[in-house]
Amino acid sequence: MAGQQTGAVAAVVGKPPVQSVxxxxxxxxxxxxxxxxxxxxxxxxxxxxxxxxxxxxxxLRHNGMRAGTESAVRVERWLDITDCWQTTPFSSQIADAFI
Incomplete structure (x- = not known):
């Protein structure tokens, strides 16, 4: 799979890491x-x-984004679209990620 990265979610989002899904x-x-x-x-x-x-x-919902507060990211919605991703608006980007 192309683009594999350690901590990909945290690194690409550029915000506090999501600890678990x-x-x-x-x-x-x-x-x-x-x-x-x-x-x-x-x-x-x-x-x-x-x-x-x-x-x-x-x-992803970002909590505590105010100055001087600790930020946290939590997964608010999680949906497995493995069987239907080809019909989404981002199908070409998803297909590229498989290469």
């Missing part, structure tokens, strides 16, 4: 961030590819 058993180091879009002041929506070839649509 609920209900997946995956660590951020086992995933590649394929796409990320700012959807509001504290939410980003993205597509992750696991080292096992699963594709996930996720929403």
């Amino acid at each position: 609920p209900a997946s058993g995956l660590a951020p180091a086992d995933m590649v961030l394929v796409h990320l879009l700012q959807c509001g002041a504290d939410i980003e929506s993205g597509v992750l590819l696991s080292d096992g070839g699963r594709v996930y649509d996720v929403d």
Whole structure:
């Protein structure tokens, strides 16, 4: 899988690391961030590819973004789209991540 990186989610997002991904058993180091879009002041929506070839649509919420506070990122929505990613608007980027 192209683009494999240690801590890919934390490194590409450039924000505090996501410590774990609920209900997946995956660590951020086992995933590649394929796409990320700012959807509001504290939410980003993205597509992750696991080292096992699963594709996930996720929403990340940033808490504590005020000056002088500790920031945290949590996964707010986690959807396995492995069986239907070819029909998404980001299918070409996802396909490129498999190479």
